[in-house]
Amino acid sequence: MNTSDGPVAVIGAGPVGLVTALGLVAHGVPVVVFEAGNDLSSETKAGTVLTRTLEVLDRYGALGPVLEASLRLDEIGEVDRATGTSTGSVLTSALAGETRFPFVVNVPQHELEPVLASLLEERAPGALRMRHRLVDFSQHDDGVALRLSTPDGIVAFAASHVLACDGGRSTVRERLGVEVEGHTLEQRYALVDLVCDLDVRNPRDYPYLAYFGDREEWMVLVRQPHCWRFVFPLAPGRDAPAAEELRDKAAHFIGEVDSVEVLGSNVYTVHHRVASRWRDRRVFLLGDAAHLITPMWALGLNTGVLDASNLPWRLAWVLRGWAGEELLEGYEAEQKPVAVHGSGAMAEAARAVMDRRSDSVAGWRDAMTRTLLGVRLGADWSMTRSGPPRAGDRIPDLRVFDRRGPVHLHELCRDSFVALHLTDARRRPFLPADGPPGLKQVVVSRWDAPDLRSRAFFDPGDTVRERFSDTVVLVRPDAHIAHIEPWTTTSWRSVQDRYLQEVHLAG
Numbered sequence: 001m002n003t004s005d006g007p008v009a010v011i012g013a014g015p016v017g018l019v020t021a022l023g024l025v026a027h028g029v030p031v032v033v034f035e036a037g038n039d040l041s042s043e044t045k046a047g048t049v050l051t052r053t054l055e056v057l058d059r060y061g062a063l064g065p066v067l068e069a070s071l072r073l074d075e076i077g078e079v080d081r082a083t084g085t086s087t088g089s090v091l092t093s094a095l096a097g098e099t100r101f102p103f104v105v106n107v108p109q110h111e112l113e114p115v116l117a118s119l120l121e122e123r124a125p126g127a128l129r130m131r132h133r134l135v136d137f138s139q140h141d142d143g144v145a146l147r148l149s150t151p152d153g154i155v156a157f158a159a160s161h162v163l164a165c166d167g168g169r170s171t172v173r174e175r176l177g178v179e180v181e182g183h184t185l186e187q188r189y190a191l192v193d194l195v196c197d198l199d200v201r202n203p204r205d206y207p208y209l210a211y212f213g214d215r216e217e218w219m220v221l222v223r224q225p226h227c228w229r230f231v232f233p234l235a236p237g238r239d240a241p242a243a244e245e246l247r248d249k250a251a252h253f254i255g256e257v258d259s260v261e262v263l264g265s266n267v268y269t270v271h272h273r274v275a276s277r278w279r280d281r282r283v284f285l286l287g288d289a290a291h292l293i294t295p296m297w298a299l300g301l302n303t304g305v306l307d308a309s310n311l312p313w314r315l316a317w318v319l320r321g322w323a324g325e326e327l328l329e330g331y332e333a334e335q336k337p338v339a340v341h342g343s344g345a346m347a348e349a350a351r352a353v354m355d356r357r358s359d360s361v362a363g364w365r366d367a368m369t370r371t372l373l374g375v376r377l378g379a380d381w382s383m384t385r386s387g388p389p390r391a392g393d394r395i396p397d398l399r400v401f402d403r404r405g406p407v408h409l410h411e412l413c414r415d416s417f418v419a420l421h422l423t424d425a426r427r428r429p430f431l432p433a434d435g436p437p438g439l440k441q442v443v444v445s446r447w448d449a450p451d452l453r454s455r456a457f458f459d460p461g462d463t464v465r466e467r468f469s470d471t472v473v474l475v476r477p478d479a480h481i482a483h484i485e486p487w488t489t490t491s492w493r494s495v496q497d498r499y500l501q502e503v504h505l506a507g
């Protein structure tokens with residue numbers, strides 16, 4: 001069986017599967033998404049989309065419709081529940097110099113998924129196949145043979161690769177015999193969506209995302225476009241609360257209000273578990289299939305989207321013949337530490353702050369702000385590091401200009417590696433007319449050089465160079481820095497060699 005020319009099969013049309021598919025489509029990779037359900041999920045689940053995810057959605061051309069369905073917020077609050085006093089807020093405008101999207105949005109997951117699905121239908125008609133449950137698969141040298149259960153019986157499908165976005169109970173993970181390592185919390189979390197007026201008749205003036213820390217009983221309050229969502233812990237062994245109890249609970253948290261309607265609720269078990277392996281030859285695990293993270297600080301769904309940012313471009317490069325197979329190894333090498341130590345550790349630290357086991361409430365604002373944006377990839381992982389940019393960092397989305405007007409660094413690298421030569425354009429740096437596919441080399445300078453204008457970007461006020469000094473910065477298609485070195489007249493060659501190493505075509 002020759003399966004290598006088949007499309008990439010994404011298993012599962014949850015948020016991670018849909019964003020992954022949009023990423024593959026954005027890179028021109030043929031994709032089919034198989035979803036077991038009749039419909040997309042209607043359950044009350046994740047509700048907040050962080051800045052970093054907004055950047056990924058923008059890169060995949062999906063941001064506009066998501067913003068239209070969402071509630072924007074510019075303040076994230078931390079409140080001491082017992083006293084009702086604010087211990088400080090994160091004002092997301094602090095990120096204005098770093099990103100075009102210095103805010104987060106609230107959108108219920110069951111409203112986000114249809115937006116992503118209709119974008120996918122628009123870009124790749126017929127790619128989303130509902131009522132197709134993956135039951136089994138086998139790998140061959142040149143592809144993967146799938147067996148899917150459908151209303152018409154079992155059907156076979158030949159795919160080049162399988163991206164398992166099939167959630168916490170992943171069939172693919174189970175078939176591969178991959179273990180998950182970690183623990184399950186004793187507490188479960190209850191989530192309830194309530195319609196109550198906290199703006200006019202019972203003004204509370206809460207930020208639209210607020211964390212109420214408390215030794216006894218913390219609470220997260222999330223304003224959704226159509227309701228308020230409360231998340232709080234349930235003591236071990238407690239049953240799911242009935243509607244009346246949920247109403248009382250809300251009153252306990254926010255004081256008496258004139259009317260409360262329960263729209264829906266969900267009680268869920270909270271895990272902190274990561275798959276021991278994320279790849280088996282042509283099969284990869286992403287999202288909840290790879291990691292179940294305490295959804296504190298919205299790090300459940302949003303961590304999955306980081307996987308969906310890391311893998312599609314790698315596959316595109318390999319399938320186009322622009323990279324060696326080894327490029328695919330970087331996915332697990334980078335994303336697993338992000339899940340374990342980055343998001344995972346941050347979510348656990350956030351939990352400790354929430355139930356006041358940690359006295360680091362003072363550092364909360366700083367850590368939260370960086371969580372919104374910063375992921376550093378590589379062995380030396382961190383979501384909280386500050387200081388000068390280094391390889392592995394997400395590059396700030398700074399503005400430069402070309403002949404048509406403003407353009408941002410993340411736009412420059414959408415479907416390409418970009419070598420930014422941050423030097424004085426009056427030195428007339430040499431840039432090769434062509435080079436390996438998938439690499440662009442450009443000059444970024446506050447000085448104009450008329451004969452270089454087609455390859456140069458104007459950096460008014462030296463804003464970009466001030467961040468990086470006189471360097472050449474190699475940026476990947478996912479906006480992470482692959483390499484930085486001091487600029488010299490031969491940088492064009494050394495950065496090209498470095499690119500070939502990155503994509504495993506060197507030597």
Ligand SMILES: Cc1cc2nc3c(=O)[nH]c(=O)nc-3n(C[C@H](O)[C@H](O)[C@H](O)COP(=O)(O)OP(=O)(O)OC[C@H]3O[C@@H](n4cnc5c(N)ncnc54)[C@H](O)[C@@H]3O)c2cc1C
Pocket residue numbers: 011012013014015016017034035036037041044045046047048109132133134135165166167168170171172191266267268286287288289295296297298299300301302304
């Ligand atoms: C109650 C609750 C509240 C949460 N709150 C938050 C929150 O506030 N913030 C946050 O960031 N995260 C939160 N999370 C976590 C968040 O919902 C998940 O991280 C997110 O849904 C993961 O997305 P996913 O696409 O990886 O998996 P899922 O959303 O689980 O999607 C998996 C999809 O795969 C399909 N599927 C499964 N098996 C197969 C198969 N064999 N063949 C084909 N299709 C298959 C399923 O039907 C499903 O559509 C919450 C989760 C729950 C349950």
